[in-house]
Amino acid sequence: MAPFESRRSFLKAASLTAAATVFPTNKVLAQAGTSPQQSDSPVAPSEQDPADYTLRIKNSPIEIAPKRIISATTYNGQFPGPLLRFKESAPVTIDVHNETDTPEQLHWHGQKVPVFVDGASEEGTPFIPAHGRRRLMFTPGPAGLRFYHTHNRAGANLAAGQYSGQVGPVYIEPKQEAGRYDREVFLVLKEFEPTFSRGGDMPQNFLPPKKIKALEDQGESAMKASLAKGMPHGYEVGYQSFTINGRMLGHGEPIRVKRGERVLFHVVNGSATEIRSLALPGHFFQVVALDGNPVPNPASVPVLWLGTAERVSAIVEMSHPGVWIMGDLADDDRHHGMGIIVEYAGASGKAHAGKGEWIAPPKFHWDYSLFAKPGATAAQPDETFDMIFEKDNAAEDGFNRWTINGNAYPMSDQPASASFHLQQGKRYRIRMRNASDDIHPIHLHRHSFELTKIGGKPTARVTKDVVMLGGYQEAEIDFVADNPGLTLFHCHQQLHMDFGFMALFDYV
């Protein structure tokens, strides 16, 4: 599949599935069960109207390279799912059909939506029943790059949750675009064919080195004690194949550019578990938005780093003709597909015929504060929550168990109670301390937050919904409680969230 490009080529998902968008049967509606329009009458009038968009969750073959065809649960039989373009504040109706045997949750990541549509069973969003349908109606926002993905727990099932192909980009058109550019290209980064291993090789040294000694001592001694008891290292996940927009490097349509063009890349890390990097030899990325939100200081950087579920919007001025590999810094992952060819018009020579050239960029620390307004945020929190994140090595059937302030979120289907209580309108600060050596991409549902301290440095006006917290590091985020209802807070690494790394906030 070609990279998603420009408004011109955008098709509404509904039109892609027009043949399948037939009048819903009563059977399907009965199974759907839970829609805001449904009361006592089985079919409310608005259920009869066609939806603006239709998504079908189904198991599909996906060709990630010629004759390399994998099986994945997808949206509309494709990977990534269709690009959904919304307008800020213009309500949409979306029918989600689940053609699989498993009840599903579709999460509207990064959007300020009610619990009823957010797509997290922990908050109380109804499941999309197996072989059923839910009609969702909501007002998209805030503007910018968002995405949608499954929010099912996978646990030990590597075919479930975000290990599958249930990831698609969302772009909510702002009233005014950040930065001047000639065209847009959407890139969804995603691995396939996962396997378990003992221990992993997560990149560690790309964040500024700001370890806190006390956290390190605590984490290292817990690990030593576990290993001394004869425990193995907890399971990690690795992958056989790596793709951008569902195609391995060299097997998709190249991004064709012209010298002097300014291309706005919207990059989504759709991985279940991995941190990704992206570089384009000889070029810089001017970062204009993080997680879809414009940054106050659009700095230029040689490499983008994205934790799971993070997004970066960055403008590249095409000033270095050639045929290049835009790819991950990890050689092994790039050799297994994590890259895409960028080809200048008229470029030829030794690097042609679909094979691009790769040059590793200079060493660079990914530091969110580069994009911030210097100094501390002006706003003061009404209340501060302290959180410490800890790993209990291999404690849960060989999986690492994760805790927030000593509590692992229950791994049963039973609803859990909220551990943090919010009052509407108040501003909260979360002071996060990571007593593990892993990097955690921390996500808050249904709210955006301001990054107020990272690597010991006060920051202001970087608005995000996921932030990577480095091993044995600390960070602070502020948010305003302005969207009542149960709200899930979790690490977005599937193996971490599935094994305890979640907490619920409620409004009291």
Ligand SMILES: [Cu+2]
């Ligand atoms: Cu984590």
